[in-house]
Amino acid sequence: MPPTYPLTSLHPELRSPPPPAPEESDAAPAPAPVPAPAASGLTLSNNLKHFSSGLAGGVVSAIVLQPADLLKTRVQQSHSSTLLSTVRAIVADPSPVATLWRGSVPSAIRTGFGSGLYFASLNALRKSIQPASSSPSSQPAKLSTAANLITGSAARIFAGFLIMPVTVIKVRYESTFYSYTSLAHATRDIAAREGLRGFFAGFGATAVRDGPYAGVYVSFYEASKGVFQRLYAGTDPESLTERGAPESATLVNLSSGLTAGVLATAVTNPFDALKTRIQLFPETYSNMWVAGRKVIGEEGFRALFDGLGLRMARKALSSAVMWTAYEEGMRRWEIAARRKGSDGAL
Secondary structure: OOOOOOHHHHOHHHOOOOOOOOOHHHHOOOOOOOHHHHHHHHHHHHHHHHHHHHHHHHHHHHHHOHHHHHHHHHHHOOOOOOHHHHHHHHHOOOOHHHHHOOOHHHHHHHHHHHHHHHHHHHHHHHHHHOOOOOOOOOOOOOOOHHHHHHHHHHHHHHHHHHOHHHHHHHHHHHOOOOOOOOHHHHHHHHHHHHOHHHHHOOHHHHHHHHHHHHHHHHHHHHHHHHHHHHHHOOOOOHHHHHHOOHHHHHHHHHHHHHHHHHHHHHHHHHHHHHHHHHHHOOOOOOOHHHHHHHHHHHHOHHHHHOOHHHHHHHHHHHHHHHHHHHHHHHHHHHHHHHHHHHHHHO
16 A cells, blocks of 8 residues: 555645744843843942042042142141241152152042042932932932032031041141151051041041031032033033033033032131041040130131131132042943943934
């Protein structure tokens, strides 16, 4: 008997048709699980961007402006010293350049990491209280004046507490009242004489000084941006980021930073003077209240403004450099993210 074959083998047209190929609309949901981890990664990435931008700006400003910071410390350590006499004493030193940049390493560490922590914390606080309807962005959230005061102060106090040990070591090392040969020598001596508490000497005055300073600075800075943008370009500040105009944005940010720095520094200088006394002479000035009464009673109210000119110049320039670098970094990250989004949409 001849072999039998299925009809489908002899007549292919009778076979069941293959399943239809998925249409583009059916294939699109395939990568759906990706956005969930990406959202978490985006948050981490944004925090790192804020930290790295602040770190870079802080290191640069600390190194460039270290001479002004050292002069301020020398003037504040003794009410009999003046800026001119302090400069003359340093010039007469065998190594005046090295003396002016004495303590630059702890200053760069303190300012760099402090700025990075500050901007990362500030961004996290801003994001946590910004309106829920706000669109996600790597740019800092825009808040009210009161919110800027609160978030700026809280972020600065938090960052200041973490880097307080470095601040104490830096001030002691720069001072002529301590014969420290190295940073390690200063660290060992403070630990042996005062213990862990010695590394946080003056934190109360620092918090009272830096908290309000940061809050006032952020408020003045945000307000000044609108004023200077209208002055320079006659447009809304937000359009700088939209158009990506680097020259105009940098000019506005720098001008706003200088203005806010001068105003905020003048208001908070008394706390800086007291903080320096506490850190240099913890046995004499045990806390901010004792330091305030003793300084005003023995030297007068004017002593609270020792070093104001130097601190105003340094803080204004330092804050302007840090905020300009920070804003520029965020602007570039925003532009890169938009370009990446546009490429992905094609």
